Amino acid sequence: xxxxxxxxxxxxxxxxxxxxxxxxxxxxxxxxxxxxxxxxxxxxxxxxxxxxxxxxxxxxxxxxxxxxxxxxxxxxxxxxxxxxxxxxxxxxxxxxxxxxxxxxxxxxxxxxxxxxxxxxxxxxxxxxxxxxxxxxxxxxxxxxxxxxxxxxxxxxxxxxxxxxxxxxxxxxxxxxxxxxxxxxxxxxxxxxxxxxxxxxxxxxxxxxxxxxxxxxxxxxxxxxxxxxxxxxxxxxxxxxxxxxxxxxxxxxxxxxxxxxxxxxxxxxxxxxxxxxxxxxxxxxxxxxxxxxxxxxxxxxxxxxxxxxxxxxxxxxxxxxxxxx
Amino acid sequence: xxxxxxxxxxxxxxxxxxxxxxxxxxxxxxxxxxxxxxxxxxxxxxxxxxxxxxxxxxxxxxxxxxxxxxxxxxxxxxxxxxxxxxxxxxxxxxxxxxxxxxxxxxxxxxxxxxxxxxxxxxxxxxxxxxxxxxxxxxxxxxxxxxxxxxxxxxxxxxxxxxxxxxxxxxxxxxxxxxxxxxxxxxxxxxxxxxxxxxxxxxxxxxxxxxxxxxxxxxxxxxxxxxxxxxxxxxxxxxxxxxxxxxxxxxxxxxxxxxxxxxxxxxxxxxxxxxxxxxxxxxxxxxxxxxxxxxxxxxxxxxxxxxxxxxxxxxxxxxxxxxxx
DNA sequence: ACGTCTAGCGCTCATCTGAGCACTATAGCG
DNA sequence: CGCTATAGTGCTCAGATGAGCGCTAGACGT
Numbered sequence: 001x002x003x004x005x006x007x008x009x010x011x012x013x014x015x016x017x018x019x020x021x022x023x024x025x026x027x028x029x030x031x032x033x034x035x036x037x038x039x040x041x042x043x044x045x046x047x048x049x050x051x052x053x054x055x056x057x058x059x060x061x062x063x064x065x066x067x068x069x070x071x072x073x074x075x076x077x078x079x080x081x082x083x084x085x086x087x088x089x090x091x092x093x094x095x096x097x098x099x100x101x102x103x104x105x106x107x108x109x110x111x112x113x114x115x116x117x118x119x120x121x122x123x124x125x126x127x128x129x130x131x132x133x134x135x136x137x138x139x140x141x142x143x144x145x146x147x148x149x150x151x152x153x154x155x156x157x158x159x160x161x162x163x164x165x166x167x168x169x170x171x172x173x174x175x176x177x178x179x180x181x182x183x184x185x186x187x188x189x190x191x192x193x194x195x196x197x198x199x200x201x202x203x204x205x206x207x208x209x210x211x212x213x214x215x216x217x218x219x220x221x222x223x224x225x226x227x228x229x230x231x232x233x234x235x236x237x238x239x240x241x242x243x244x245x246x247x248x249x250x251x252x253x254x255x256x257x258x259x260x261x262x263x264x265x266x267x268x269x270x271x272x273x274x275x276x277x278x279x280x281x282x283x284x285x286x287x288x289x290x291x292x293x294x295x296x297x298x299x300x301x302x303x304x305x306x307x308x309x310x311x312x313x314x315x316x317x318x319x320x321x322x323x324x
Numbered sequence: 325x326x327x328x329x330x331x332x333x334x335x336x337x338x339x340x341x342x343x344x345x346x347x348x349x350x351x352x353x354x355x356x357x358x359x360x361x362x363x364x365x366x367x368x369x370x371x372x373x374x375x376x377x378x379x380x381x382x383x384x385x386x387x388x389x390x391x392x393x394x395x396x397x398x399x400x401x402x403x404x405x406x407x408x409x410x411x412x413x414x415x416x417x418x419x420x421x422x423x424x425x426x427x428x429x430x431x432x433x434x435x436x437x438x439x440x441x442x443x444x445x446x447x448x449x450x451x452x453x454x455x456x457x458x459x460x461x462x463x464x465x466x467x468x469x470x471x472x473x474x475x476x477x478x479x480x481x482x483x484x485x486x487x488x489x490x491x492x493x494x495x496x497x498x499x500x501x502x503x504x505x506x507x508x509x510x511x512x513x514x515x516x517x518x519x520x521x522x523x524x525x526x527x528x529x530x531x532x533x534x535x536x537x538x539x540x541x542x543x544x545x546x547x548x549x550x551x552x553x554x555x556x557x558x559x560x561x562x563x564x565x566x567x568x569x570x571x572x573x574x575x576x577x578x579x580x581x582x583x584x585x586x587x588x589x590x591x592x593x594x595x596x597x598x599x600x601x602x603x604x605x606x607x608x609x610x611x612x613x614x615x616x617x618x619x620x621x622x623x624x625x626x627x628x629x630x631x632x633x634x635x636x637x638x639x640x641x642x643x644x645x646x647x648x
Numbered sequence: 649a650c651g652t653c654t655a656g657c658g659c660t661c662a663t664c665t666g667a668g669c670a671c672t673a674t675a676g677c678g
Numbered sequence: 679c680g681c682t683a684t685a686g687t688g689c690t691c692a693g694a695t696g697a698g699c700g701c702t703a704g705a706c707g708t
Contacts, residue, residue: 009438010387010388010389010430010434010437011407011409011434011437011438011629013387014387014393014396014407015407017385017391017393017396018397018400020385021383021394022397024348024376024383025383025394027376036401052349055386056385056386056387057384057385057386058383058384058385058386059344059345059381059382059384060381061344061345061380061381061382062380062381062382063334063337063338063341063380064334064337065334067341069338069341069344069345070342070345072338072341073345073346076342077360083335083338083339084338085335085338106334109334113334114335
């Protein structure tokens, strides 16, 4: 980034460091410093500039979590987000569950500190959301609403329901679960279930949501539990329609447009429109293969906060930059 | 130093860090940043201030040597020095030889990079000066002048002479040694030696000196090789005269005034006056017991550069502050 | 409900700062 | 010896900045 020009001499370095200390740490003005050192303020300005350029002074950030502030800011402004949290790249290679755990921890911290008793919090079905709830041990007394049915996977039967009730227990607020599968065989079954007392009540809460925590899936194998649960024929049909991303079984094309396919009629989940109405949508999306999907969902304008890892963030930013 | 007020929330921290990154690293103006974040520039200014106060952003210095820039600057301005080099406090407790080695290394680096072929460099007799020369492996071709006779100590027979000739060998310039003891039994012997061909020639060089490297001794046991070599009677007589510090066997009182005692007549060394005429005097003084002596010598106005350790620097600054 | 207190915010104005240009000193070269 | 190239320095002026003040909103006791 900053090519170290020449390794300044010791005494110059010390002088520059002293000046930088006065300026950056003690906050003195360049005019004051110039007087103290018997130099012109222009000289002081130039010394400070070269000190930064050569890396003699470094600015470090002591954040309460391992976050890369530069990437956060780039993502935030590139997509017009309210905020972005980008996990710092780990020193050593990280397994997916490890990464998920750290992403979940960030989300947990964010939710725990921003939630108030007046919030109505929605949770989509996702491993990362589940991992998040495991790491929350205090929350104001507010209702917890399940945003979509349960995706039965080998390792996580009923996990979404568990997630909602667990968080409601922590919060002390009401739980609005959905005791039904996410993907159903046909439209009729779906609509029948949709009118079941408990489920209808939960769907009725969608309009009251103030916060939602969702996970971003990419429309490809192993990057979306919904994708993985469909028949090859339906997957491909949806792919052909241009689907790139999935959030709570709702699809988005590369430009972030809501995509209406046959799938929409046989899933139990919050609609595109209802989700868009939620004031604060926290989206979790991580690992490089998801970069395109993250880009797509962010372009939809639906997300207010993205939580991701440094690799995915960089890839998404590159995609955004190439589009210009 | 800066009391961390309250541990800012995660999202505030990230925002503050992003802002700090833009401001300190990318160098954007607060007005630009304010626009990008949709905040007033005042808010940006306050966020930056609190970020610094709370320690969220830290400014670090990557100096080519382990130096404390804040203390350097304080010493420099407190005593009106041209420059001060203060060794950072080591992580673990350091033995005196270790400390001396690091002080010597600093001096070596400074001398090596500031010396030019037009310089005439004087060296006083001292362990630290000797250690310095051991760590210089390149020097412009300039004369090296011994500033005082040899203080015979158990572990360093003839070391001063060796020091001068070693450095002259490195430099390729002329060596002006003093093959005689520093402290002599009486005035007559001293004056006789003073007129010896080689010695007189060296003394003749004193007026040409452009740089001198000297060590500061405190007028107490183990803190000055000259003190240690005198009889108890003479030590005390000199103490009673108010001697606090010694440089090349020349004495200073607490206010930095040159002190003329009987000792002056039986040592072979550069005079107060000749030393004061040297444009650049680099003084080495380290360890806390020497703080008072360092204070005294700096007050004499003779020193242009001080090289010391953090503990001694702090003590000296405290002495200076209490005097006000 | 009412006043009081406090924290947070943005405004004004005097001061400080940066970009760009012009001047000076030094070194290298003819 | 002078000429030129170059780095280093300080000036001007428009734009950025900080200190201090007053405003507003929410918290709190009465």
